Amino acid sequence: MGVAESEQPAVTTWLALIGATLIAASGLLALCVRRGPQLADRAAAASLAAGAVTALAGSVLALWNGGDSLLFEAGFPGGDLRLGLDALSALFLLPVAVLTAACGTYALAYFPAAAHPREAARLRVSFGLSSGGMILVLLARHSLVFLAGWEIMAIAAFFAVTADDRDAEVRDAGFLYLVSTRASTLCLVALFALHRVATGSFDLVPIGAGAVPPAIQSALFVLALTGFGLKAGLVPLHYWLPPAHAAAPTHVSALLSGVLIKVGIYGIVRVVSLVPDTPPWWGESLLVIGVVSAVLGVAFALAQHDVKRLLAYHSVENIGIIAIGLGAALIARAAGHWQTAALALAGSLLHVANHALFKGLLFLGAGAVVQRTGTRSLDALGGIANAMPVTALLFLVGAVSIVGLPPLNGFVSEFLVYSGLLRVAIAADGGPWLLAALAAPALALVGGLALACFAKVVGSVFLGAPRHASRVEGGDAPGPMLAPMAGLAATCAAIGIAPFALAPALAAACAVALGRPEAPLAAPFGAISLVALATLALCALLALALRARLRRAPLAAGLTWDCGYAAPSARMQYSASSFAEPLVRAFSFALLPRTRAPRLAAVFPGSGAFHSEVVDAVLDRLLVPAARAFADAAGRLRALQRGSVHAYLLYVWLALFALLAVTGMSR
Amino acid sequence: MTASDVVLAIAIPLLFPPLMLGVVTRTKARLAGRRGPPLLQPYYDLLRLLRKGVVRSRTTSWVFLAGPVVGLVTACLAAAIVPLGANGALLSFPGDLIAFAYLLGLGRFFTIAAALDTGSAFEGMGASREAAFSCLAEPAAFFALLVLVKLSGAYSLGSMLGPDLPDLWARGAPSLGLASVSLFVVLLAENSRMPFDDPTTHLELTMIHEVMVLDHSGPPFALILYGSAIKLFAYGLLLARVATPFHVEGAALGAGVALCELLGIAVLIGVVESVMARLRLLRVPSLLVGASLLGAFGVLLLVG
Numbered sequence: 001m002g003v004a005e006s007e008q009p010a011v012t013t014w015l016a017l018i019g020a021t022l023i024a025a026s027g028l029l030a031l032c033v034r035r036g037p038q039l040a041d042r043a044a045a046a047s048l049a050a051g052a053v054t055a056l057a058g059s060v061l062a063l064w065n066g067g068d069s070l071l072f073e074a075g076f077p078g079g080d081l082r083l084g085l086d087a088l089s090a091l092f093l094l095p096v097a098v099l100t101a102a103c104g105t106y107a108l109a110y111f112p113a114a115a116h117p118r119e120a121a122r123l124r125v126s127f128g129l130s131s132g133g134m135i136l137v138l139l140a141r142h143s144l145v146f147l148a149g150w151e152i153m154a155i156a157a158f159f160a161v162t163a164d165d166r167d168a169e170v171r172d173a174g175f176l177y178l179v180s181t182r183a184s185t186l187c188l189v190a191l192f193a194l195h196r197v198a199t200g201s202f203d204l205v206p207i208g209a210g211a212v213p214p215a216i217q218s219a220l221f222v223l224a225l226t227g228f229g230l231k232a233g234l235v236p237l238h239y240w241l242p243p244a245h246a247a248a249p250t251h252v253s254a255l256l257s258g259v260l261i262k263v264g265i266y267g268i269v270r271v272v273s274l275v276p277d278t279p280p281w282w283g284e285s286l287l288v289i290g291v292v293s294a295v296l297g298v299a300f301a302l303a304q305h306d307v308k309r310l311l312a313y314h315s316v317e318n319i320g321i322i323a324i325g326l327g328a329a330l331i332a333r334a335a336g337h338w339q340t341a342a343l344a345l346a347g348s349l350l351h352v353a354n355h356a357l358f359k360g361l362l363f364l365g366a367g368a369v370v371q372r373t374g375t376r377s378l379d380a381l382g383g384i385a386n387a388m389p390v391t392a393l394l395f396l397v398g399a400v401s402i403v404g405l406p407p408l409n410g411f412v413s414e415f416l417v418y419s420g421l422l423r424v425a426i427a428a429d430g431g432p433w434l435l436a437a438l439a440a441p442a443l444a445l446v447g448g449l450a451l452a453c454f455a456k457v458v459g460s461v462f463l464g465a466p467r468h469a470s471r472v473e474g475g476d477a478p479g480p481m482l483a484p485m486a487g488l489a490a491t492c493a494a495i496g497i498a499p500f501a502l503a504p505a506l507a508a509a510c511a512v513a514l515g516r517p518e519a520p521l522a523a524p525f526g527a528i529s530l531v532a533l534a535t536l537a538l539c540a541l542l543a544l545a546l547r548a549r550l551r552r553a554p555l556a557a558g559l560t561w562d563c564g565y566a567a568p569s570a571r572m573q574y575s576a577s578s579f580a581e582p583l584v585r586a587f588s589f590a591l592l593p594r595t596r597a598p599r600l601a602a603v604f605p606g607s608g609a610f611h612s613e614v615v616d617a618v619l620d621r622l623l624v625p626a627a628r629a630f631a632d633a634a635g636r637l638r639a640l641q642r643g644s645v646h647a648y649l650l651y652v653w654l655a656l657f658a659l660l661a662v663t664g665m666s667r
Numbered sequence: 668m669t670a671s672d673v674v675l676a677i678a679i680p681l682l683f684p685p686l687m688l689g690v691v692t693r694t695k696a697r698l699a700g701r702r703g704p705p706l707l708q709p710y711y712d713l714l715r716l717l718r719k720g721v722v723r724s725r726t727t728s729w730v731f732l733a734g735p736v737v738g739l740v741t742a743c744l745a746a747a748i749v750p751l752g753a754n755g756a757l758l759s760f761p762g763d764l765i766a767f768a769y770l771l772g773l774g775r776f777f778t779i780a781a782a783l784d785t786g787s788a789f790e791g792m793g794a795s796r797e798a799a800f801s802c803l804a805e806p807a808a809f810f811a812l813l814v815l816v817k818l819s820g821a822y823s824l825g826s827m828l829g830p831d832l833p834d835l836w837a838r839g840a841p842s843l844g845l846a847s848v849s850l851f852v853v854l855l856a857e858n859s860r861m862p863f864d865d866p867t868t869h870l871e872l873t874m875i876h877e878v879m880v881l882d883h884s885g886p887p888f889a890l891i892l893y894g895s896a897i898k899l900f901a902y903g904l905l906l907a908r909v910a911t912p913f914h915v916e917g918a919a920l921g922a923g924v925a926l927c928e929l930l931g932i933a934v935l936i937g938v939v940e941s942v943m944a945r946l947r948l949l950r951v952p953s954l955l956v957g958a959s960l961l962g963a964f965g966v967l968l969l970v971g
Contacts, residue, residue, distance in 0.1 A: 399776075419765070434967075444806050447768075447772065451775065531744065539733075546732065573788060573791060574794070586803070
């Protein structure tokens with residue numbers, strides 16, 4: 001039985017643990033329900049929601065009082081098992097709980113067992129286990145518990161991603177995910193083994209200053225960056241993300257993109273908190289990797305035609321922004337600028353939560369559109385706002401948030417990251433100054449590209465005239481799908497308008513991560529809130545005034561002006577691909593777009609088709625050819641495997657002779 | 668700030684901007700040997716449009732009208748962030764330069780969405796170009812602002828462009844010079860002036876900003892024109908302050924000097940538009956990347 005480590009009972013840890021159990025058991029609970037598929041769905045959703053609320057309560061309490069920890073005297077070879085919830089874990093737990101509940105509710109209408117009798121039970125079990133595993137990772141204060149939670153999370157997510165495994169594309173994406181997550185675990189096992197060597201304990205305790213040689217410290221960082229970076233999707237380890245997100249059922253994509261990849265970020269932050277005296281190059285390399293991830297992520301997103309792949313690449317971009325904040329914080333910490341470090345880290349951590357909210361919202365919105373129209377292709381959709389007005393509005397809120405525009409939450413976290421970078425730029429000299437001075441404009445570039453990308457998505461899916469696949473079957477999304485989206489959108493707006501409400505929680509989490517006493521953040525939350533409120537209020541006022549004026553004005557409805565052409569059709573609309581074309585061309589050095597255009601030979605050319613695609617730079621241009629070359633080389637060895645006993649006798653004899661020769665010579 | 672300062676800081680950004688457009692037009696007319704329309708013509712145009720009726724395309728939704736509204740509001744708020752002479756700004760806080768850029772970004776997002784809402788090929792083209800070019804303009808603006816941030820050791824526009832400005836010029840004149848040139852290019856690009864966009868062209872295929880608002884008419888169109896005038900004012904104010912290495916004490920005098928500088932910038936824009944042709948659209952990114960590089964050199968010069 002668990003024992004609290006202080007006088008008080010460990011309420012917050014217990015709450016989180018009970019929540020995790022309820023969430024993990026949700027699918028199993030549904031299996032016991034034998035009275036109709038609908039009831040089973042509801043049982044799973046209710047269990048997920050109850051677990052999420054319990055975990056949320058624990059998390060809020062931990063942010064309030066600093067959290068506590070539990071000791072299970074297990075008589076285990078690795079020592080007693082320790083679990084705990086501090087402000088840092090609690091901050092990551094918030095989005096996990098919120099998104100688990102939201103996606104669980106969404107699944108009621110999106111993936112009902114009645115419509116998917118074969119897959120639903122398996123998906124429910126794996127979804128719950130994956131989410132529960134994430135909470136276990138966040139609670140772990142013992143490296144073996146951490147690894148156990150990590151494996152539950154990662155393997156269950158594999159089964160959730162491959163729910164629809166009759167599709168070859170899904171199986172391929174699942175295999176790729178499985179391979180990457182194994183590689184990631186391999187790095188983590190090595191990481192924790194090194195930590196054990198350095199501290200002599202499986203407990204996740206800080207490594208004392210100067211306790212390990214710099215080489216071991218560097219190895220720790222590289223292993224953490226590779227292992228956790230693979231999960232988080234930092235470039236060039238992002239290659240599994242787009243296929244997996246496109247293949248998974250949409251609420252699983254939302255969970256994957258919203259929180260599962262953030263567990264990778266949590267790992268990096270936790271390791272950083274265990275090493276109090278990090279050298280500056282840790283921060284500098286994270287900053288560079290973050291900039292590369294952010295710019296390439298959004299550039300690849302712009303070139304996508306599939307809405308779910310596009311959103312997946314945006315996760316790479318946002319992970320990049322988070323890494324930029326983290327890198328700036330580490331640079332500042334190494335230089336002893338604690339306030340700046342806390343500011344940049346707060347931006348990074350807030351962006352973790354924000355990205356979970358708006359990316360969850362966007363995926364759920366995209367899922368509603370995909371379910372109603374049956375296509376994920378941006379170029380086939382258009383004008384859906386008329387048939388699905390609420391979904392369109394909520395998706396627009398998500399889009400404005402993810403681009404980082406006021407008055408919503410994305411602006412707040414990007415503002416904090418910028419502030420951290422600018423303060424590093426002011427305080428630093430030489431290399432770090434140049435890095436910070438390059439990262440800030442790079443972040444501005446990323447903001448501009450994200451704006452273009454989401455203008456493209458909103459414009460081509462929801463606005464304009466309907467294109468060929470825009471027939472919406474059955475009107476707007478049903479209540480169980482709209483309600484979670486509305487909740488997420490409202491949270492985005494609330495954080496954007498009242499960011500000061502989260503400031504104490506952020507400060508507490510930063511204090512844990514930086515290993516410093518808690519200090520208030522040097523950020524103008526009041527002014528951000530004022531800008532948000534002023535924007536909303538002035539827009540509302542002006543809109544009302546305009547409406548009153550238009551009531552009185554003679555109003556005529558007409559065709560869209562097409563330079564006097566009287567019969568414009570939806571085919572003449574600017575498509576999503578053409579919208580993105582100037583930027584795709586500007587980034588062609590990295591995207592390497594492939595196009596196939598018809599040759600125009602005669603005076604009256606026949607009909608032709610234009611085709612363009614951008615494949616992933618790492619997966620399709622590097623890993624697949626490399627794997628293929630390796631398989632070819634390995635195939636040559638097959639010549640040795642002849643199946644004849646004589647040949648094998650010959651090999652045995654040759655081996656024996658070689659061994660004798662070697663031992664003879666070494667004498 | 669006293670009450671009269673606040674009134675001044677609200678009234679000037681609301682009333683002055685269309686005059687800048689009038690001065691640009693007058694300059695271009697004079698350089699072409701014509702008399703040109705009256706200086707106050709932009710005001711008359713706004714009043715005329717406000718009285719007119721509206722034609723709306725049948726494909727549009729509420730987003731179509733949100734474009735002009737958000738565009739105007741964000742331009743006003745952005746203008747409230749830039750300090751007006753010695754007065755300081757209405758809104759000033761550490762990091763307000765980020766809010767400046769992102770507020771204008773919000774306006775751009777809704778303008779683009781409104782353009783795509785019409786389902787027109789031409790407006791789609793304009794929207795696509797606007798999105799692409801402003802992406803490349805933003806880093807240039809940030810490089811220029813970084814020069815100021817590093818020199819002044821502050822990151823609010825009020826402190827960066829405060830009484831210390833002459834001292835900053837004394838310490839980093841080459842960097843600030845490069846930053847000013849870079850900001851001027853950004854101003855031309857973000858406000859759809861030559862050589863990026865020809866505000867007077869009549870060929871839809873070559874337009875950027877004008878083509879995005881082709882379907883707007885009457886009062887919403889007035890909001891768009893007014894919003895873009897205020898945006899030009901905000902960028903002009905920023906550039907004028909960065910580029911002029913002196914500080915005038917006194918609220919009214921400082922504001923007066925700032926307005927004179929703005930008229931100077933309007934004349935400069937008119938001259939540029941008279942002596943240059945619009946760039947080929949394919950060449951535009953090169954110019955913007957060039958502006959970013961200028962800013963980056965400014966940053967490099969400060970490595971110490």
